[in-house]
Amino acid sequence: MFSVMFKLKDFFKQNKKDYLISFFTMIASNLFSVFIPYLIGRIIDSIIKQELTGALLMKFGGAFLFSLVAAYLLEFTWSYYLFTGSAKLQRDMRKNMMAHFLKMRASFYEKFRVGDLMARSTQDIRSISDTAGYGMMVLMNATLFLVTIITMMGVSVSWRLALFSLFPLIFLAYTFGKVGNIVEKRYTIAQDAFSSLNNDVLEVIDGIRVIRAYVKEEDYVDTFRKETESMLGKNNKVAEANALFTPMVKFFITFSNIIAFGYGAYLVSQNVLTVGDIVAFQMYLGMIVWPIISIGELTNVLRQGSASMIRVEEVLDTKDNMEESGLKLIETADDIIMHGLDFQYPSSTDKNLKQIDIVIPKGKMLGVVGKTGAGKTTFLRQLLRQYPLGEGEFRYGDTNVLDYQGRHFQKLIGYVPQDHVLFSRSVRENIAFGKGSATDEEIMESVHIAAFEDDLLRMEKGLDTMIGEKGVSISGGQKQRVSIARALIKDPEILILDDSLSAVDAKTEQKIIANIQNVRKGKTTIISTHRLSAVKQADEIVVLEDGVIIERGTHEALLKLGGWYYTQFLRQELKEGDEE
16 A cells, blocks of 8 residues: 555655655644643633633633644645645656657557556546645644644543543554555556546547548447446445545544543543543544544555556556667668568567568669558558567668667658648648758748648648648648658658658649659658559669568569559559549
8 A cells, every 4th residue: 555655755755855844844733733622621620620810811822822823834834845746746757757658669559548548647647646745644644643642642631541542443444454455446447447438538539520420429429428337337436435434433433432431531530530631632532533534535545546656657667669779870871771671560470571672772762562451561660660670681781770879860760651640730830840940941942842832822821820630620632741841841861751642633743752853862762652653753663562572673664574563553544544
């Protein structure tokens, strides 16, 4: 249960000043708080003995008021430092989580769903921060307050009465432990259900147009209703276990009160204690209720924090399975060489690339074609280093790719993926993303190369046009060209286009290819595509099938070969002719 506190020890060390201030002001606050019942007891005894004078009443009243104000101010101080510490922890953990997300590559996001990661980054981190805030408050304050009260009961009234009266609390502590185990198990189940629901909500939002097109709204509403009801049931199970704490405290405290009243009355009859002592003792027993209930809640907070910490650690402990980067810097691209390269996805049972032998000379254009599932994107992912290196040789010039610094190597590449990722910003900001310091002139140059000028002129605000979340306000072809412009503005040594011209017409496609060839002389370009017209001008074209290169050569050479490329090219030419 306390493992989550131990795991947060580094955070507590970093913020020890705040926690020490909280600790000492908390002790002082508790001392002033427990002094009040003692004063009341003395006042009652003075009244019974008819010793209460105006001067003595003023003295007692002044002490009472001072204790009350001091307790309030001190409580404000320790609360402030504790809960600001909790906010700091939440900030630090989310920062660490985001940094981890940005370091991870494809295999990580295959293991964790987006909704699950969001739940762990929000709900679970909030639960852990509650441990550092409310949990630490309860741990320190309730414990100190309880110890202080029990000490006052023993010192100012009677140790014997205190021991007898508090005996039932031993059984209460045992029960807390049992119920706490139940809470932790049920909370973990509830959090997993929340992660699943979170993911389903995101999928509905992303796929809303498809859902509506197929008139599946009612189906999804029904599914969502069942999931929310299921999650409600799991949360109710947690609430059910949590609800046991307060009744248990009241049950055992009632026993303590009965013992205190009975044994206390006996001690008064024996002149061992006074009526004021008994009144003060009963007030102390009443004050015990809060710290004990709080300790029960602490059990709940720690159990939930522990469950959440396990979920967060699972994400943070998942390391990038990529090989260690080398130390060499790479300033310019060289020939790209693969020899006997095999690759298999972690989840695959078969090799996805087999015996890839290829040389991509610096400054040349390579076309990568093949039917769907042939291995085109997999081949590009090896070039991009998104997955661990397969078996075989992968070099840049004479140097193994693993000898270079990974991040430095990535700076050479401009990449346009199949699924175009655009941000909820302006056209200008999306294009300039590829080069933070880009001027409007540079942006417009990349717009020209990507054949996006005419589209931009039709936009009311031009470069300042907001494209909406994920580019919802622009067409598929426009998304592709904005993505291409973003990659081109970087002026990369290596440009990789992964089926990035599928949504533009043939005329626009040829214009973009011609522009790329014109401005990228001496720089390497790799184009993966289904439409063969996009690679007609390539220096070399390779045809992939089931991860194997089955044909290679120039456009003319492949036509003469009369294989897959020839057949597919004729088919596409006939189709385009019919469309015209």
